Amino acid sequence: MTAKNAFYAQSGGVTAVINASACGVIEAARRHKDKIANVYAGRNGIIGALTEDLIDTSQESDAAIAALRYTPSGAFGSCRYKLKSLEANRREYERLIEVFKAHDIGYFFYNGGGDSADTCYKVSQLSEAMNYPIQAVHVPKTVDNDLPITDNCPGFGSVAKYIATSALEASYDVRSMAKTSTKLFVLEVMGRHAGWIAAAGGLIEDQGMPVVILFPEIEFDQERFIARIKDSVERHGFCTVVVSEGAKYPDGRFLAEQGTRDAFGHAQLGGAAPVVANLVKEALGYKFHWAVADYLQRAARHLASKTDVEQAYAVGQAAVELALEGHNAIMPTIRRIGNDPYRWEVGEAPLAEVANVEKFMPRDFISADGFGITPACKEYLVPLIQGEDYPPFHKGLPAYVTLKNAPVAKRLEAPFEL
């Protein structure tokens, strides 16, 4: 078997550890030069493949690739660009195959969430139909933790650790201030449809902090919410609220709705925290503070979960190994073996069962009143935030890497209009 090239691309919102997966893919590929000649990365995700804008990762030193393990964000650029259905835009898929053919690419590693699992699956199907077989392996990544089959998604553990730590630290702060000043602290977190990230805020309860969580899965009941806050402040002197950006009124409107939409047609959110804080202020008069963590939470590599980093690396590495074993249209997964101590291994799932399936919080992870998490949820979450894995620092700041990202010479004459 002659060596083929591999294509690797990052898709959708980036995370603190998606580059650890890239590191796993590239380091594994470099150990198998007899089978994988070079890894070409898509500049800005799948757009790089469509426009034949490929990055030659062989130009990067081993040290630079190793530094990806502790560098947040997408080192090659990501994109929000969803390929249409095969029927609606077959031309895009055919173009991908043409580019792969032109650059002798035999492996397609796509690192993303549900949308990209779908793309990966279609590429694998079409490549067979077009008689240029490509082994397509999806590398799971999403802070939203909403992919099916895998026990958890790389990227989530670090956000969960960041949100739980931040909520804990802010709760210490508001507890100090509550006597004469702030009694309510509201932290807005990501999670458009699934409340996994918000759930992480519930972990501070075991540290004695009163916390109320607003999940996207639970309709916002203003009256019960206000009563809950009042009770907490009367008993503890203060209250912390963790609100998901996806929290909704009973009529389906987001608390945070801004009226704009992103490239995938999803409503662009932001601003549930001030809405919630002002509701409480009006009803109860409490002084409040609010924070919106936004990108800080998913970029916070300085506080990554060691477990998450190890899993992100492992699924990248496993993707290469699975491809070399001849697997196709597959995704490496995290399989939980035990909780105490936590043990896990890499499993695998067929993409046909992954694509376009969203995993929500099970109802038994949310407390009966809808404002907290259950012991079962804590048992699920705690292992995922275990361990610290600090990046090196230089002059007081994390010493993250920026790659050279040298282009691969184009081989196709025709440009491609997106």
Next chain:
Amino acid sequence: MTAKNAFYAQSGGVTAVINASACGVIEAARRHKDKIANVYAGRNGIIGALTEDLIDTSQESDAAIAALRYTPSGAFGSCRYKLKSLEANRREYERLIEVFKAHDIGYFFYNGGGDSADTCYKVSQLSEAMNYPIQAVHVPKTVDNDLPITDNCPGFGSVAKYIATSALEASYDVRSMAKTSTKLFVLEVMGRHAGWIAAAGGLIEDQGMPVVILFPEIEFDQERFIARIKDSVERHGFCTVVVSEGAKYPDGRFLAEQGTRDAFGHAQLGGAAPVVANLVKEALGYKFHWAVADYLQRAARHLASKTDVEQAYAVGQAAVELALEGHNAIMPTIRRIGNDPYRWEVGEAPLAEVANVEKFMPRDFISADGFGITPACKEYLVPLIQGEDYPPFHKGLPAYVTLKNAPVAKRLEAPFEL
């Protein structure tokens, strides 16, 4: 000389390292039991003294006190309660002296910013006038870095490190996303009147990140701001904005004004980031993300500056030593001896020169165009964020301490109405 008791209280907004100062005070006092019998802490700051609600710190183990060094927030509670002028409310000052007398308190350590330096100074003056001499020493603390004479304020270095790190991480993130999605990231930071915290965002420029800073010291010029963002996005593909909560329109209105005021009569702010982001969206159409760090930035002990922790501890310890040497109406300061390598020592300043003086950013620390920081500013800032000083973690979260805070039995009959 018979041993007297000491009173210690925390005032105003708490920080990631104000408890490190408490640790310095209490550990130093414990080394001098012949002179300081016990340290009584005010529950919720000066209110604890007024209402004779004192905490017996001798009930806390050495290990618990040592843990204060890595625990954010105010362990004894802080307060926003500004004593009126001596003329307007002499009764409050007299009550303080009565409580101090009743509990044989000979040392007053007040840990706070400009307002509390003023209170500390007045207590020292009145105690002399009332013939019950108290040695009053102010322990500097403020994330705003706006106290005079001292080269910098404990609390600031850790916020600066947090903001620079967060802005760096978010810039990596937006750089990855910019091709098809977010081109503008706006981070709102604290600093009501002085732009020191916002300035820390300027440190990411040396890591290749385009950043525009909106200082409270510089009138917001919308047209020039929009032009600056456009230029940055055209040249780099994206831009990061760090906006101070104190940024103002030319007519003096805060960008963030919410119309409410706190107990000190200061306008309560929050929300400059979405205002700025929407201005850019309207003018240039760029997709944006924004974050408001709020309490997260000043509570983030997990990312404290080692230099800051050491200085916070040192000024607490020095306060006790200065008092034992017979000093009064004084504040320990940080004196910079050299930059390369950074060297510092503890100095001292008379409270008469500290109280009610605010230190703003020098104009030569802000770039000519008003949107960035100068090399002189970087030279000032970089040493303050040096070093990491991670707290211990347990089950994935920082293992911060919560003290017992046992009350001291009251000795006065009359209660006191605040």
